Amino acid sequence: MKIQKSGYQGLYFPELNIALDGYHPKADYVFVSHAHADHMPRNRNTPAYASEATLELMRLRGYNGNGQSLSFGETIESNRFRARIYPAGHILGSAMIYIETDDESLLYTGDFRTPPSPATEGFEAPEQVDILITEATFSLPIYRWKTNDELAEEVRTFAKAALVENHTPIFLAYNLGKAQELMHLVAPLNHPIMIHGAGYKMCPVYEKFGIHLGPYETYDRDTCEGKILICPSSALSNGFASNVSNKRIAYCSGWASNESRRTQLTVDQLIPLSDHLDFFELIDFCKQLNPKKVYITHTPNPAVVQHYLEKENINAGHIDIEMNEED
Structure with a gap:
């Protein structure tokens, strides 16, 4: 799959006409992982798919578009792909977006946390993917959380x-x-x-x-x-x-x-109560999914994560998506 940045925060897949966490004028399908401002489409009228809770929270934060809710595990299909969402454990409604074509599979994590926040729907992921696009907010081995x-x-x-x-x-x-x-x-x-x-x-x-x-x-x-x-x-x-x-x-x-x-x-x-997973949980998650390629996003230290992943024989690259903290 070809992957392009869509503005400063989102991604666009031209072969599938899909945008993730962003707006693109050619996108037929827009998926939003969660309702934090740096993941909502900047065009607040963009038609979008998201979990029911995410859409409700988005509307409280200025979203006016035609949103369609997806249940976790529900599949949406076109003649180019199949997509479904998994609970991401980050905030209420947060979802990871899983996309399959006839040739390969991709998981976009958005922001996620495992073990999940107790104030969410929990955490679940596919067993294996070909391409993993993951946030790495806490991208140094000094970050290890308590239980x-x-x-x-x-x-x-x-x-x-x-x-x-x-x-x-x-x-x-x-x-x-x-x-x-x-x-x-x-x-x-x-x-x-x-x-x-x-x-x-x-x-x-x-x-x-x-x-x-x-x-x-x-x-x-x-x-x-x-x-x-x-x-x-x-x-x-x-x-x-x-x-x-x-x-x-x-x-x-x-x-x-x-x-x-x-x-x-x-x-x-x-x-140190975080709504993201820590450095070691991130590396373990990548090993668990065993992808052919990992793209690291939302991180101040991509080279560190790449180094640790490559020690595990996992091919890793970086997509420079801007980090923004909610406040």
Whole structure:
């Protein structure tokens, strides 16, 4: 399959007239992996296929196109290809897109996480593919995550310790995906939660698809003290909870593995809770699928990933797709 970049973020397959996570004027089929802004088509009126949850979240984020929902495992066919989606474990609705022709198979991961976030539909993948196009956000061997259970306990321990000492716990997290995962993790504490307004409007979609988020409401400056607060890091500089004198702040991201983030953001705790898989999980996933070719995307360090893959006798290349973090 010929693969072309489509704008700064998407891909286009001219032989199949397919675009992935982007807009192309000649594409008859556009597939969107998930509802983060750097994966949605920049033309918000583009007709697109995506999971039902992704389409609902996209509409809340300005998508006005004719979206058609696909169930996980459902097949769509043309005279050139067959395609279906697999749950990607990244955020609610996130999907990997699997394309087959008469000659070869391809898997496009979008952003993914395995083991999956507990606030998603889980993770599933085909057993083998010929071509793998994978993100590699955390592309250095310094990135190795704790287990989901260990991270969940770290999140809840931080919240409980702050509340016992009459401090307001604040978790810094992206408004879509990470914020709802944190809500799901602290829900067993049955303590009131307040979430930034931009994240609040996404929460009913999570609840519709069976993700328990606990007792939550939208952020209110006048009544936020003593509640568990969740907001993006940018909100702090805009006055979020600035009236609360006693607070403890935790930064929740894979980038929290870097100790420098503590002083950059002036936080009390770094919790390396990522919605991407770590470096070693990425290498293992590539070995598991045993593709003829791997294309690495969304990465600051493609040469490192290529080096490790080639040590495993996996042919690897790089497609320069721009990285953007949600905030």
